[in-house]
Amino acid sequence: MDFKLDPADEAFRQEVRAFLKENLPPDLARRGACGFHPIRADQRRWQRTLFERGWGAPNWPVEYGGTGWSHLRQFIFDEECALAGAPATDNGGLRMFGPVIYTYAGAELKARLLPGILKGELYWGQGFSEPGAGSDLAALATRAVRDGDEYVVNGHKIWTTGAHTCDIIGLLVKTNPEAKQRGISFLCVDPATPGITVRPIIDIGEAHSLNEVFFDNVRVPVSNLLGEENKGWTYAKAVLENERATSAEVPLNKRKLAQLRHIAMHERSDGCRVIDLPGFAPRLAQLEVDLRALEWLTLRALTEKSEGAVLPYGSLLKVRGSELVQRIGELTVEALEQYGSYLYAEPGEDPDAKPDWPPGPDYAPGVVADFMYRRAATIYGGANEVQRTIIARSFLGL
Ligand SMILES: Cc1cc2nc3c(=O)[nH]c(=O)nc-3n(C[C@H](O)[C@H](O)[C@H](O)COP(=O)(O)OP(=O)(O)OC[C@H]3O[C@@H](n4cnc5c(N)ncnc54)[C@H](O)[C@@H]3O)c2cc1C
Structure with missing residues (x-):
């Protein structure tokens, strides 16, 4: 190639x-x-x-x-x-939900939602997972009952990234509790609707991106239903496939590797540069080789996708990309020497915040927080164990 x-x-x-x-x-x-x-x-x-x-x-x-x-x-x-x-x-709006909206939504919903995504005015949250429905997503129990021109929603979502800052949530609900996949619908919900409570989950890096979201008799207009009632599973699968297809994050990993190289060339240990420590350079080189391989796999997946790919590329990329980002993070923390043992706290949502960090090189803040957060890369977007089953089924034709 x-x-x-x-x-x-x-x-x-x-x-x-x-x-x-x-x-x-x-x-x-x-x-x-x-x-x-x-x-x-x-x-x-x-x-x-x-x-x-x-x-x-x-x-x-x-x-x-x-x-x-x-x-x-x-x-x-x-x-x-x-x-x-x-x-x-906004990965949610541009890559995960937007394509599903323009593919499946009616004209009115398209006209209402797509321009806001384009202009950066409509950020998306993904209201799929529940305490009892993660890998087995179709077991979700959040209920929507039709009442005239509205649905009344009751339930509990968890791990909703950015629910506290987003403008709209793509919400999976049960509209037919007798059925599993075929009883699921997809609602576009304004998080400011009365009856919605967002509760933060602080992650291992002491940052706030995750939330629990509670729905207590929340009234959602029927006009916010994406596509058809009880067809939500089809749309959800498309969202998840879009999420996995972009999960290798090759461009982001390239930036992280460039940062790692920079740190290793500037940080010193035992009187020499970290890059010159015995065994360090080959480990860095291996990451570069693996990233290059992932880049080629991504380009191949993109090419074959437009030609109607049959392989589960989303799952393949998700597994390889999530493991690679964790390995890059581990070596970067190691390269930081003493600064790698300190968690520089997230500055939060205020762009003008002046965090009270101890002295250190400019490249130190953010590395440990990102390393911590990426422990979850093998879980979010669908646990890697489950992706491996999808890959095995596809290759073995089970
Ligand atoms: C940082 C982060 C951000 C997230 N953001 C969002 C979000 O914005 N919106 C949203 O809806 N969700 C989000 N999630 C949720 C995520 O999609 C789920 O955590 C994931 O699907 C796994 O579900 P679970 O946590 O319920 O684990 P479970 O499904 O309970 O799985 C627990 C363990 O059992 C294993 N397991 C489960 N089933 C199988 C199986 N069939 N075969 C083999 N092993 C299995 C899993 O691999 C896992 O290790 C996020 C999660 C994290 C960690």
Whole structure:
């Protein structure tokens, strides 16, 4: 397989690079390049800039306001943005939910939801998992009962990333409790609706991105139903496949590896640079080889997807990508020497916050917090054990 860029794609890369140099504010790049969760205000600001340039949705078709770029150009764009330290855009709206909305929603819902995603005004939360329904998602028990033009929702979701900062939640509910998959519907819910309570879950890195969400007689207009009642499982599977297809995060991992290389060249241990410690450079090289292999697998998956892929690429990428990001994180913490034993607390949602951190190199804050958070990479988006079963079934034809 030859992935050498042709001159037109290379020119595109240069165009993106020049745009980033001109338009990415240094404060956004500084915050975007460290490992903390992105600040919503930064994401909104950056998405607006991209929207105004016509690059708001690299992966959407032109008819919905996307760029219509090839998969390769999307990949180049993501890579350049990540390497420049641009804040992560809204993966939920742009990559997971948006494509499902324009594929399955009616005209009215499309017109109501898609422009907000493009402009960075409508951030999505994923209200799928429940205390009794994670890997076995179809066992979900949150109930929606139709009452005139509304559904009345009661139940409890958990692990809802960004429920405290999002503008809309893609919510899976049971509309027919007698059925399993065929009794599930998909509602688009405003988290400010009366009856919704969001309770934070503080993670191992002492950060707040996760939440429990409680629904107590929450009234949701029937016009917020995506597609058809009791067909939600089809839409949910599409969302999850989109989530896994992007989960290898090659561009992000490239930035992390570049950071690791930088730290290893600058941090010193026993009088020498970390990179010169016995055995360190080969471990770094192995990560670079594995990332390159993952990059090629991603490009192959994207190519075959547009040709109707039969292999479970989403699951393959999810397993390889999540394990790699954990290995990069482990070596980066090791390279940080004494700074790797300190958890620099997350600055939170305020872009102007001045955290009370002890002195240390600029590259230290965020590394340990990200390492901690990524312990969950093999769980979120579907536990790796379950993905391995999907892969085995596909290859063994079970
Ligand atoms: C950081 C983080 C962010 C998340 N964000 C969201 C979000 O925004 N929205 C949302 O809806 N959900 C979110 N989740 C939830 C996530 O999708 C679930 O945690 C995941 O699907 C696993 O479900 P569970 O936690 O209930 O574990 P369980 O399903 O109880 O599994 C527990 C263990 O048993 C193993 N196991 C279970 N079933 C099988 C099987 N069939 N074969 C082999 N092993 C099995 C699993 O591998 C796992 O190790 C998030 C989770 C995390 C950790």
